[in-house]
Amino acid sequence: MSLSINSTIKVYWQHVKRYPLAISFLLLVLVAINILNLVPALLNKQFFDAFTTGQTGQALASTLIGVLVWIVGVNLGLWLLQRLADVTNNYIQPRVIVDLEQTAFEHLLNHSYRFFTDNFAGSLVKKIHRFGRAFERIMDQVTWKLVQIFVSIVGTIVIFYLRSPLFAGILCIWVFLFAVVNFIVAKWKLKYDLIRAELDTESGGKLADAIGNAMTIQQFVGKKFEAARFWEVNARWRKMVTFTWNLGSVNDGVQAGFMFVLQGVAMYVAINLYVQGKMTLGDFALIQTALVALFMRLYDFGRVIRDLYDGFADAKEMVDILEMPYELVDKKGAKKLQVKKGEINFKKVSFGYSNGRMILHDMTLDIKPREKVAFIGPSGAGKSTVIKLLMRFFDVTKGSITIDGQDISKVTQESLRSLVSLVPQDSLLFHRTVMENIRYGRREASDKEVIAASKKAHCHEFISELSHGYDTKVGERGVKLSGGERQRVAIARAILKNAPILVLDEATSSLDSESESLIQDALHELMKSKTVIVIAHRLSTIMQMDRIVVIEKGAVVDAGTHEELIQHEGTYKKLWSIQAGGFLP
Ligand SMILES: Nc1ncnc2c1ncn2[C@@H]1O[C@H](COP(=O)(O)OP(=O)(O)OP(=O)(O)O)[C@@H](O)[C@H]1O
Ligand SMILES: [Mg+2]
Structure with a gap:
C-alpha cells in the first residue's frame, strides 16, 4: 500500500513544484512560525525565574514588563507570519487543484474506447473531483499540522536537551513509541480506507447509471428496485465508514493515554530534580508550557493521520488511472496518414x-x-x-x-x-x-x-x-x-x-x-x-x-x-x- 502513497505523492509533487517560489516561501514562513511558537515557553521560564532572583518592587516589575514586551512582540510576529502563510497557501492550493483536475481530465480523454466502456461516466467524474479535493485535504494537513508537529517536536527536544539531557531522552523515546504506534495503526487502517473510497465510487456509479436511465426506471416501474440497490451499496459504505471511524477513535484514546503518561513521568522527574536543586521554578514553567504546547499540536494527531490516509485513499483511484498505460499509442515516429486515393x-x-x-x-x-x-x-x-x-x-x-x-x-x-x-x-x-x-x-x-x-x-x-x-x-x-x-x-x-x-x-x-x-x-x-x-x-x-x-x-x-x-x-x-x-x- 505504501507504493500507492508514493505514487500519489509523486503526482502531487509534480504539480506543486510548478510554483517553486510560492512553495519555498510557504515552507520558510511555516518553519519560522513554528520556531517562534517555541519562544513563549522560554519566556515563561524567564518570567518565573525573575521571582527567584531576589528582585523586588520596581526592579522586579521592570524585569517582568521587559519579558511581557517580548511576549507581545513574539505574538505580533506570529500573527503577521500566520497571515503571510494563509495568503501564500490561498495562492497555491486552488492553482494546484485546478492543475490536477486538468491533468486528470486530459489524461482520461486519451484513454481508449475500451476504457470508457469499462468505466462508468459517473464514477470517473467523481474520481476526478475527489482527486483535486484530496490534494486540498492532504496539503492542509501537511501545512497546518505536520510541519508544525515536526518543528515543535524537534524544537522541544532541543530546548529540553539544553536544560536537561534526561528530559530530552525521555521525550525522544516517547516520540518514537508514539510515532510507531500511529504508523502501524494507520497502515493497518489504510486498506479499509481504500475499500471506503471504492464504495464511494461504486455508489456514485450506481447513481449515475440509474439517473441516466430514469425514464427506463419509470417505464418498468423500477423505483423500489433501484432504491434498494442504492440503499444496499450505501449500507456497505456506512458499515465501512463506522468501522474506520471507530478505529480512529480507539487510536485517539490510545494517544491520550500516551500523553497522560508522559505528563506524569515528566513532572515526577522534575520534582525530584527540583528537590535535588538541579532545577529552577522557571524550568518547571518551561517544561509545563512546552509540554502543553506539544500536546496541543499532537492532540488531534490521530485525526491528522486519518485525514491524510482518507486523502490518499481518495486519490488512489485516479492515480491508478494516471498510471494505467494507454491501450493505444502512436508508434514512435508515427507519420501522419496521407490519403490521396482512398483505397x-x-x-x-x-x-x-x-x-x-x-x-x-x-x-x-x-x-x-x-x-x-x-x-x-x-x-x-x-x-x-x-x-x-x-x-x-x-x-x-x-x-x-x-x-x-x-x-x-x-x-x-x-x-x-x-x-x-x-x-x-x-x-x-x-x-x-x-x-x-x-x-x-x-x-x-x-x-x-x-x-x-x-x-x-x-x-x-x-x-x-x-x-x-x-x-x-x-x-x-x-x-x-x-x-x-x-x-x-x-x-x-x-x-x-x-x-x-x-x-x-x-x-x-x-x-x-x-x-x-x-x-x-x-x-x-x-x-x-x-x-x-x-x-x-x-x-x-x-x-x-x-x-x-x-x-x-x-x-x-x-x-x-x-x-x-x-x-x-x-x-x-x-x-x-x-x-x-x-x-x-
Ligand atoms: N465493446 C464490446 N465489448 C465486447 N463485445 C462487443 C462489444 N461491442 C460489440 N461486441 C460484440 O461483438 C459482436 C459484433 O458486434 P457488432 O456491433 O460489430 O455487430 P453488428 O454487425 O454491427 O450488429 P448490428 O447490425 O446489430 O449493429 C456482437 O456479438 C457483440 O456482442
Ligand atoms: Mg452495428
Missing part, C-alpha cells in the same frame, strides 16, 4: 474484444479508391466492429488494415481520425447548442458554413423551428431531439468535416422514407469523390452502392453488385425478397 485494404483481419471470443475471422476485403461499398449482414455479425477497427478504436488481433498502403496502426491516431468521417449507429450529441454540435465536425467553420452543411443534411428545416434556432441546447446526449433529427445533425457534422473517407453506420435507420430520400440526395452529393462504407439494412440505400459486401459471423461471405447477388441464393437474395416483397419477378 482501403483489410488483410486477414481477426479480432476479439476479449481474449476468449473472436468476432472477426481472417476477414479480407479490398475497397477501391472512391468505391462506395455497402455492408450488410445479420445483427451481431461484426459490421460495426469492422468500423471501430478502421477508426482504430481497437487494434486488430491479427492481420492488418491499410489506407492507401499505410498501415493504420503505424500512423498517428489523430491524422487517421481526421481523415475518416464516421456517422455512428447511435449518434450522441453534446449538451450544447445545435450550432456547436454541428461545428464540432470542423471547429474553425463559420456560422455560414455550418448552416450550409445543415441545409445539405436537411436539418435546417427543423432547426429553424426550434425555440432558439441554432442556439437551442439539445439536452444531455441530445435527448431533446428526435432520433431522426439527431441523425441528421450527425450527418451535417460529417458533411462539414468533409473527410476523404466516409463511414455511415446505419445512419439513415431512424428516418422515415421521405426524410431518408431527402438525405439520400445529400449523401449522394457528399459521397462524390469519396471512399464510402455504408452499413445499411434498407435496400433503397444499399442499391445505390457500387458493391455490396455480405458479412456473416465475422467474415466476408459474399460480395458483388445488386444484379450479381440476386443471381444466386444467399443472404442478400433473402433480404431482397423479404424487403421487395411480392415485386420480385
Whole structure:
C-alpha cells in the first residue's frame, strides 16, 4: 500500500513544484512560525525565574514588563507570519487543484474506447473531483499540522536537551513509541480506507447509471428496485465508514493515554530534580508550557493521520488511472496518414474484444479508391466492429488494415481520425447548442458554413423551428431531439468535416422514407469523390452502392453488385425478397 502513497505523492509533487517560489516561501514562513511558537515557553521560564532572583518592587516589575514586551512582540510576529502563510497557501492550493483536475481530465480523454466502456461516466467524474479535493485535504494537513508537529517536536527536544539531557531522552523515546504506534495503526487502517473510497465510487456509479436511465426506471416501474440497490451499496459504505471511524477513535484514546503518561513521568522527574536543586521554578514553567504546547499540536494527531490516509485513499483511484498505460499509442515516429486515393485494404483481419471470443475471422476485403461499398449482414455479425477497427478504436488481433498502403496502426491516431468521417449507429450529441454540435465536425467553420452543411443534411428545416434556432441546447446526449433529427445533425457534422473517407453506420435507420430520400440526395452529393462504407439494412440505400459486401459471423461471405447477388441464393437474395416483397419477378 505504501507504493500507492508514493505514487500519489509523486503526482502531487509534480504539480506543486510548478510554483517553486510560492512553495519555498510557504515552507520558510511555516518553519519560522513554528520556531517562534517555541519562544513563549522560554519566556515563561524567564518570567518565573525573575521571582527567584531576589528582585523586588520596581526592579522586579521592570524585569517582568521587559519579558511581557517580548511576549507581545513574539505574538505580533506570529500573527503577521500566520497571515503571510494563509495568503501564500490561498495562492497555491486552488492553482494546484485546478492543475490536477486538468491533468486528470486530459489524461482520461486519451484513454481508449475500451476504457470508457469499462468505466462508468459517473464514477470517473467523481474520481476526478475527489482527486483535486484530496490534494486540498492532504496539503492542509501537511501545512497546518505536520510541519508544525515536526518543528515543535524537534524544537522541544532541543530546548529540553539544553536544560536537561534526561528530559530530552525521555521525550525522544516517547516520540518514537508514539510515532510507531500511529504508523502501524494507520497502515493497518489504510486498506479499509481504500475499500471506503471504492464504495464511494461504486455508489456514485450506481447513481449515475440509474439517473441516466430514469425514464427506463419509470417505464418498468423500477423505483423500489433501484432504491434498494442504492440503499444496499450505501449500507456497505456506512458499515465501512463506522468501522474506520471507530478505529480512529480507539487510536485517539490510545494517544491520550500516551500523553497522560508522559505528563506524569515528566513532572515526577522534575520534582525530584527540583528537590535535588538541579532545577529552577522557571524550568518547571518551561517544561509545563512546552509540554502543553506539544500536546496541543499532537492532540488531534490521530485525526491528522486519518485525514491524510482518507486523502490518499481518495486519490488512489485516479492515480491508478494516471498510471494505467494507454491501450493505444502512436508508434514512435508515427507519420501522419496521407490519403490521396482512398483505397482501403483489410488483410486477414481477426479480432476479439476479449481474449476468449473472436468476432472477426481472417476477414479480407479490398475497397477501391472512391468505391462506395455497402455492408450488410445479420445483427451481431461484426459490421460495426469492422468500423471501430478502421477508426482504430481497437487494434486488430491479427492481420492488418491499410489506407492507401499505410498501415493504420503505424500512423498517428489523430491524422487517421481526421481523415475518416464516421456517422455512428447511435449518434450522441453534446449538451450544447445545435450550432456547436454541428461545428464540432470542423471547429474553425463559420456560422455560414455550418448552416450550409445543415441545409445539405436537411436539418435546417427543423432547426429553424426550434425555440432558439441554432442556439437551442439539445439536452444531455441530445435527448431533446428526435432520433431522426439527431441523425441528421450527425450527418451535417460529417458533411462539414468533409473527410476523404466516409463511414455511415446505419445512419439513415431512424428516418422515415421521405426524410431518408431527402438525405439520400445529400449523401449522394457528399459521397462524390469519396471512399464510402455504408452499413445499411434498407435496400433503397444499399442499391445505390457500387458493391455490396455480405458479412456473416465475422467474415466476408459474399460480395458483388445488386444484379450479381440476386443471381444466386444467399443472404442478400433473402433480404431482397423479404424487403421487395411480392415485386420480385
Ligand atoms: N465493446 C464490446 N465489448 C465486447 N463485445 C462487443 C462489444 N461491442 C460489440 N461486441 C460484440 O461483438 C459482436 C459484433 O458486434 P457488432 O456491433 O460489430 O455487430 P453488428 O454487425 O454491427 O450488429 P448490428 O447490425 O446489430 O449493429 C456482437 O456479438 C457483440 O456482442
Ligand atoms: Mg452495428
